[in-house]
Amino acid sequence: MPFAIAVRTSRKADIRPLAGTLGRAFYDDPVMRWMLPDNARRARRLARMFATMTRHHFLAGGGVEIAAGADGIGAAALWDPPGRWRQSPLEEFRMMPGFMLAMGTRAGRGRQIAELMKQHHPEEPHWYLGVIGSDPSVRGGGFGRALMQSRLDRVDAEHAPAYLESSNPDNIPYYQRFGFEVTGEITLPDDGPKMWPMWRDPR
Template sequence: MVPVDVRLARKSDIPALARILGRAFQDDPVMAWVQPDAERRKAALPGLFGALTRHHFLAGRGSEVSLSDDGVAAVALWDPPGGWLQSPREQLAMLPGVVRAFRGRLAAGRALTDLMKAQHPEEPHWYLSIIGSDPQVRGRGFAHALMQSRLDRCDAEYAPAYLESSNPDNVPYYERFGFEVTGEIVLPAGGPSLWPMWRAPR
């Protein structure tokens, strides 16, 4: 595999990473449940990911990007141990992006976040909230490099890691990095499931 450059995300990366995550999650089962309107989802997701990054993830200094010759190719938004809960100030700052993304479906968005919070582990850990690569470069190792970068740090710090897979197809991918499924979060009204996954340090 060709070596991939990985570095911390910067404020100047936000427009590019927001576009990439918007494309990466356009067909995600959970995102499609929260916002069934495909055109509205396509238009709103970049703004949502941009707001989350700008007002929450950058401050934790756990978010990284991997780079191709054309710029940002993949993004991983991590929260450090003890830092996964958003503050009231962060929530207020992100609200316009959330409202635009989930217009008409705010109750579904709240149900999703409440269920995720209820099952979130209490033990300190690195939390992989969001990871995605540009569909045009998928399979070329950009997301793999991001996973390995942060998990190497987890092992060096002897810190566990946690994520929720919103797509069943991705569970085996995370298992290859040492994550194990610990349960199932079932969304209401016939919605899809998320799979909480935990990784002990090595």
Template sequence: MVTIVARAAAKADIRTLSHVLARAFYDDPVTTWMLPDTKSRTKNLSRLFATMTRHHHLGGGGVEVACDGPVIGAAALWDPPNRWQQTVRAQLAMTPTLVRAFGFRLLSAHEAMELLKRCHPEEPHWYLAVIGSDTGVRGRGFGQALMRSRLNRCDAERCPAYLESSKAENVPYYERFGFIVTGEIVLPGGGPTLWPMWRAPR
């Protein structure tokens, strides 16, 4: 039996992890609202996750993948304390991909991201921006391995953690790791609801 191991991601992992996350988020309420075209959604999600990882998350040292042998089954994009906001340089680097992916939905996507920024806690914390398991390995513990890896560090550093759940059915999953719901965020323009969740260190 092969053990699932969480490890830090490298640049060489970006292509694979972006495909994993694209499949994981294909039916997510936020991505289906922002990217309504079912034919191009997977390709655009892969582009988005790749550029986000390359230009923002990877530099903070918070990107991890869960592997079963050589296979990447899940990925998590964490940002360290006080590093969750993108730099101007990163924003400029990502702009061409954002325009290509969102097209006429770019303004709606921008408004949604700005709302999430305004609702973001000010207290220093580890921010779980994205976590997802490939559709073929869900329920096998890949996501749990990623959660335990980073939350163990949070506890060792006595640092809180924060995320926004885009699915109501995922809230109990995060609660099992110690997160609690702190409110609701309704995206503008008829968008879906997200549940901000906070976890105090243990």
């Protein structure tokens, strides 16, 4: 009998394993490869980046969820509730050292991505799915689906819209199954890859 997937709100003690899961999840992501091309260090640098984002921004909003199985955290999602997707100046200040350690000389590319995402971000109040990822070892096992459904149940109960950016074209059909639709394209500079803003109407 398969182990049940348990979805719960994340605590501070979850940050390190959660970030490790997301670092492995995004190792082959086209945008992350463009931002951090060093294969040997990418997973570790991504884990530091996700830990920084979680600790200094997402955790305070109450939108961090994990899906755990027999072997620990299999997937994680970082959501912002309506009106909270913009990082405050204090949050940006607190995140800066972690981002510099994570990205090193590639920090400029990280800022380019962040600015382009801000330019395309809708102003209408909505739930924002900043990050969702499953550990490759459990991918296809229902961890990501459990996380998506958990938060979207709340989104629908509030009759609110939701928004995300897909950084991998292979994931677009997955998000479409949950009701998200592509609304445009974000092209990164220097022959970089594309991202796809996706919007989900209230239900």
